[in-house]
Amino acid sequence: MSERTALITGATGAVGAAVVDAMAQSGWHVVATWVAPEERERMPEREGLELVQADLLHEREVSDAVTRAAFGPGGLRAVVNLVGGYRAGAPLHETSLEDFEKLFRLNLRPTFLVTRAAVPFMLDAGGGSIVCVSARAAVQPFGGAVGYVSSKAAVLAFAQAVAADYRDQGVRCNAVLPSVVDTPANRRAQPDADHSRWVAPAEIAGVIRFLCSDESAPVSGAAVPVYGRA
Numbered sequence: 148m149s150e151r152t153a154l155i156t157g158a159t160g161a162v163g164a165a166v167v168d169a170m171a172q173s174g175w176h177v178v179a180t181w182v183a184p185e186e187r188e189r190m191p192e193r194e195g196l197e198l199v200q201a202d203l204l205h206e207r208e209v210s211d212a213v214t215r216a217a218f219g220p221g222g223l224r225a226v227v228n229l230v231g232g233y234r235a236g237a238p239l240h241e242t243s244l245e246d247f248e249k250l251f252r253l254n255l256r257p258t259f260l261v262t263r264a265a266v267p268f269m270l271d272a273g274g275g276s277i278v279c280v281s282a283r284a285a286v287q288p289f290g291g292a293v294g295y296v297s298s299k300a301a302v303l304a305f306a307q308a309v310a311a312d313y314r315d316q317g318v319r320c321n322a323v324l325p326s327v328v329d330t331p332a333n334r335r336a337q338p339d340a341d342h343s344r345w346v347a348p349a350e351i352a353g354v355i356r357f358l359c360s361d362e363s364a365p366v367s368g369a370a371v372p373v374y375g376r377a
Contacts, residue, residue, distance in 0.1 A: 163229045199215055203257035224275040247327065258302055
């Protein structure tokens with residue numbers, strides 16, 4: 148895989164950093180996106196890693212980032228869509244349209260724009276793998292998070308639709324569905340929870356790395372549970 152390039156969005160978060168490590172250690176050339184300066188500071192330079200500033204809510208910046216990845220070693224052969232967010236706390240009748248739409252914009256728009264821009268390059272390169280991040284809540288909803296649950300369900304449906312579009316052309320698309328991820332932010336938010344039951348970023352990264360690899364070639368359209376023991 149030393150002659151293949153992977154584009155990883157949301158690479159400066161806890162899961163993103165773990166995915167960058169996993170992919171780089173497997174010999175991938177990694178192009179990783181960042182937005183704010185403080186995010187860039189969390190990503191030390193390393194061999195085989197390109198850091199690209201891009202706001203993935205905007206088509207032009209998405210196009211520039213994807214094109215740069217497409218001219219990496221071996222062409223663009225993997226895309227990992229990690230940009231997303233969480234907000235909960237109110238039932239449906241107390242949820243504003245603005246808050247509801249904001250979660251779709253954050254969780255689905257970058258995944259749509261990046262995947263749409265990447266597919267033509269992946270077809271030219273002879274195929275590849277796309278991984279999207281949905282959530283356990285997409286298939287096991289909980290109360291008070293209608294925007295989050297709905298937008299993550301949309302990400303799952305999007306991944307499966309992409310898989311159906313390109314199943315005969317060598318471009319695969321799968322989704323991983325984490326439960327609660329063991330991050331410092333989640334520990335602060337839930338200090339009394341049993342953190343040992345949560346899924347670690349490195350464990351999620353291992354699954355994503357597999358889905359990007361040739362070993363997972365028969366797999367497309369899957370919704371892969373990554374729950375830990377939660």
